[in-house]
Amino acid sequence: MTSTHGQRTVGHAVPPSPPSVHGLRPLLRVPQLRRLILVRMLASFGDGAFQGALANAVLFDPSRQSTAATIAAGFAVLLLPYSLIGPFAGALLDRWSRRQVLVLANLVRSAIIAVLAVLLAFGLPLWMLFAVSLVVMGCGRFVGSGLSASLPHVIAPDSLVGANALATTAGSVATVVGGGYAIGLRTVLGTGNVPIAVVTGSVILFYVGSALLAGRFTRWSLGPDETDEPPQPLRAVLEGFAAGMRQLVRRPSAGLSVLMVVLVRFCFGLSTLVVLLLFQHHFTEHHGIFRSGIAGIAEVLGVSAVGLFLGAVATAPMVALLGRTRYVVLLLLLSAVVVAAAGSQFTQLSTLITAVVLAFSYQSSKVCADSVVQRDSGDAYIGRVFALYDTANNVFYVAAFALGVGLVPWDGRGLAPVIMVAALYLLTAVGYGAGMRAVHRRRPELAG
Secondary structure: OOOOOOOEEOOOOOOOOOOOOOOHHHHHOOHHHHHHHHHHHHHHHHHHHHHHHHHHHOOOOOOOOOOHHHHHHHHHHHHHHHHHHHHHHHHHHOOOOHHHHHHHHHHHHHHHHHHHHHHHHOOOOHHHHHHHHHHHHHHHHHHHHHHHHHHHHOOOHHHHHHHHHHHHHHHHHHHHHHHHHHHHHHHHHOOOHHHHHHHHHHHHHHHHHHHHHHOOOOOOOOOOOEEOOOOOHHHHHHHHHHHHHHHHHHOHHHHHHHHHHHHHHHHHHHHHHHHHHHHHHHOOOOEOOEOOHHHHHHHHHHHHHHHHHHHHHHHHHHHHHHOHHHHHHHHHHHHHHHHHHOOOOOOHHHHHHHHHHHHHHHHHHHHHHHHHHHHHOOOOOHHHHHHHHHHHHHHHHHHHHHHHHHHOOOOOOOHHHHHHHHHHHHHHHHHHHHHHHHHHHHOHHHOO
16 A cells, blocks of 8 residues: 555555446346345345344343343443444555455454354353354444445445445345344254354354355455555554544535434334333234244344335335435334334234334435445545444444333333334434435535
8 A cells, every 4th residue: 555644545456437327137237236235145144143143042041031121231232342343443444455354354253153153052151152242243343334335336326326225125134034044043943052052153154155255356346445544553543433423524414314324223222122022021922923922023023124125125216206315304204103103002013014114214214324425425434434324323222222221111011112212203304304405505416
């Protein structure tokens, strides 16, 4: 790399401009995009399977009866320390070959999971399971941020909405299916340490596959092409958080989009806590096709996957019809209405309806936000911005669980969290719409 302080180009040949295409089939015909999506799908499937294995080992162990406090503590232990890695990952992603990061991070967590699977077979204290999981998920932060930062290098800016819809949804659905795979495999193998170890060990296949596919990119084809960091790696890492934050302030369209998504993520976290407690303590019997316990959670995952898929499919045509900002506002208003009307019923059917709508809304709104962030952040900062974005997502998610400890009843049935979630969706819709309109008045070229 060249090494003058301030903004500079990285010392390698810049690849040709990525193609501009629209529509699902044309997007899938772009080899680099197709490969990047497969890298994401394998990594995300592994993430879902790993999280499913953890859920089996911790949340739905028959020897434990989880409360709101224990669930919140579990998510805090797993996500908060891991979130601190985000800004540092971002600084390095704007300095190192992103292709190398994708390969090495997947291989490192594969090796760690191999050791973890052996330890699980012989019994593992909960604190040690959490400690090892932190490292695995920390590597996942590099993979997730690296994939998001790489997308503008395989597709043109005017194609990012469709490409994001495809890539983000493929990853989200793969995560959900991976969680279902872990739950299903554990059901087949039975309870105990060895079945959990087998499920956990099988995750290695997906991470190694993701690493092998990522290795087929050339070293610098995923960027960065230029960087605006000091040449000292430690200083680059320490400045990552501040640089990402400053860029979001300088680019208010990106900053507002990130704020919108993290508030929606907060709503998602509080809703998740309610659902987990409902299926542990309130929905204790099967009713026709509606299951209780972990089988009911699997049903929620299934309908959520449908919502994620439909949300992605709908995004591009709805953005073309309504415009990006108007569509996001409509999604948030729809979520507020459904949470207030269906989420307050506390039946298995109403819970599934709420889950599919919130998944649809979250997926579509995040695809729109990701496109704005990728378009407006600038390549020299995009890794740090996405790392900060992901970190804020996790912090707000855990904050929802922490608040839920004092707000959500022991069995999940309470109107206070429902009212809060519905109100927050409504306020976010109003604030995001007003903020983006103000940005568009000042900079008409960002309208959409």
